[in-house]
Amino acid sequence: MKDQLERALDQVLARNPGEREFHQAVREVFDSLGPVLAKHPQYVDAAVLERLCEPERQIIFRVPWVDDAGRVQINRGFRVEFSSALGPYKGGLRFHPSVYLGIVKFLGFEQVFKNALTGMPIGGGKGGSDFDPRGRSDGEVMRFCQSFMTELYRHIGEHTDVPAGDIGVGGREIGYLFGQYKRITNRYESGVLTGKGLTWGGSLVRTEATGYGTVLFAERMLATAGASFDGRRVVVSGAGNVAVHAIEKAQALGAHVVACSDSAGYVLDERGIDLDLLRQVREVERERVSVYAERRGATYVPGRRVWEVGAHVALPCATQNELDEHDARALVDSGLLVVAEGANMPTTPAAVALLQDAGVLFAPGKAANAGGVATSALEMQQNASRDSWTFEHTEARLAEIMHDVHDRCLATADEYGVPGSYVAGANIGGFVRVADAMLALGVI
Known part of the structure; x- marks a missing residue:
């Protein structure tokens, strides 16, 4: 099984040159998977590793916008939809100068396992831009977000891909993004973004x-x-x-x-x-x-x-x-x-x-740190039922989920012969849940 892991890793390195963060994320997961492949050779036969390391969809687009001085600025936007085996793609948007495809792919790859560990029916994805909101006026941030969403809207939806915030994307940015999505689609599809304001579809505890x-x-x-x-x-x-x-x-x-x-x-x-x-x-x-x-x-x-x-x-x-x-x-x-x-x-x-x-x-x-996306999934539940939960109820659900993730990591580590290792438990626990879903869905 070591040879199989090395071959799969070599393929990732060759097909994704220069994306060092993505390479690091894949290596860290692969380091835990030897006992899994030995116990479940069907994952090897179905090329689960190779498929899981190749995003289902990678979207890169131009984001033109006008600054307060009237100058046209150009940024690059990304959305990597990594895995929908467990549900719609779910993961944040990061606005920071360091963002490039390798960063987004590393974050999306991590998100697949994180989301699986929560036990919630959500897949994994990530996105963002090399735009830096620091020092920009509200008007500039709004115009950038509107331009960004004018392209992104066609790729997302409450049953397809549900972005949230990340570094550089807080309540202000989510508001501008959601407003443009609603404007373009003519639908109040509140489940399309999470991290929304409390008065327009957001969830208590999501910020925390x-x-x-x-x-x-x-x-x-x-x-x-x-x-x-x-x-x-x-x-x-x-x-x-x-x-x-x-x-x-x-x-x-x-x-x-x-x-x-x-x-x-x-x-x-x-x-x-x-x-x-x-x-x-x-x-x-x-x-x-x-x-x-x-x-x-x-x-x-x-x-x-x-x-x-x-x-x-x-x-x-x-x-x-x-x-x-x-x-x-x-x-x-x-x-x-x-x-x-x-x-x-x-x-x-x-x-x-x-x-x-x-x-x-x-x-x-x-x-x-799975609590953020877990509560995003709880926000999606409230949006789907047009309901709003109390802070106490939502925080209790968050605590329950985090305790379950903790205990699942330790139990999985014990099962695969690495007792006490949260790293192995998290990697294996997330991988097995996604891999089993991939097998059930066929070669897609």
């Missing part, structure tokens, strides 16, 4: 879900070691939506969250992060964490990464490959117990290996 879910998963991890968040020192990377809500939930569980970051540096607040001030600075004023540090009288460290701050629990909630081997060593030396990824693939392979060798409990993003 990824951050909350990551902490709920980490809480379950700590419980397996007979521990809890109470009094634990926690470090969070990022200061966006996921990070802010991870901080909120961790603090609610008794944690002492002392640090967060942005792309320019990090803030160390030994008194504990003041969440109200952080939200004011980040969400209202859209300022850097350095402004928070100045107003709070906390320490700001420019140009460095937050992982040099010691912690019991580390929650990487920013972007891919942000925690490397050097960072992992520093965290282990500080007494680290748990890492739960709130972002997608934020820990490098060498860092993951070091953490696992050191006995740190490590949960990959496809398991730990």
